[in-house]
Amino acid sequence: MKKSMIDWRAACAFAFMAVCSQEASAALPDPDPGAALVAGYCTQCHGAPSPSSHSAREWAGVVDRMQNWRVIKGFGAIPDGDLRPLLDYLKRHGRAQ
Numbered sequence: 001m002k003k004s005m006i007d008w009r010a011a012c013a014f015a016f017m018a019v020c021s022q023e024a025s026a027a028l029p030d031p032d033p034g035a036a037l038v039a040g041y042c043t044q045c046h047g048a049p050s051p052s053s054h055s056a057r058e059w060a061g062v063v064d065r066m067q068n069w070r071v072i073k074g075f076g077a078i079p080d081g082d083l084r085p086l087l088d089y090l091k092r093h094g095r096a097q
């Protein structure tokens with residue numbers, strides 16, 4: 001009898017943890033790693049840009065210009081390995097042409 005009581009509590013604690021972690025991931029605005037790259041590379045000089053403010057075609061040019069700003073302002077260019085997923089993210093969520 002005593003043993004089954006412990007098992008029930010353990011099961012309950014486990015269920016509680018599952019609910020908690022589900023809530024934590026639902027609270028993230030966008031789990032796409034591209035969103036984190038934008039937050040990391042695009043917020044030093046202005047607020048995070050909305051991906052829907054440009055079309056996929058426009059984003060390449062805008063990000064190119066921002067690379068120049070980063071270099072001019074001493075932040076350094078975004079490395080290739082991060083630039084590609086960052087640009088992919090903006091294009092994927094960009095507005096229609």
Ligand code: HEC
Pocket residue numbers: 038041042043044045046049053062063065066069070071073075
């Ligand atoms: C080193 C500073 C700096 C960083 C970092 C920066 N920007 Fe900018 N951004 C600017 C400046 C200055 C302007 C206004 C002049 C211009 O548009 O070139 C601007 C303007 C913008 C605009 C509005 C103008 C337009 O063409 O719509 C967007 C969108 C934008 N940035 C996106 C981004 C994105 C995306 C990133 C990250 C890849 C980024 N910025 C990172 C300096 C920066």
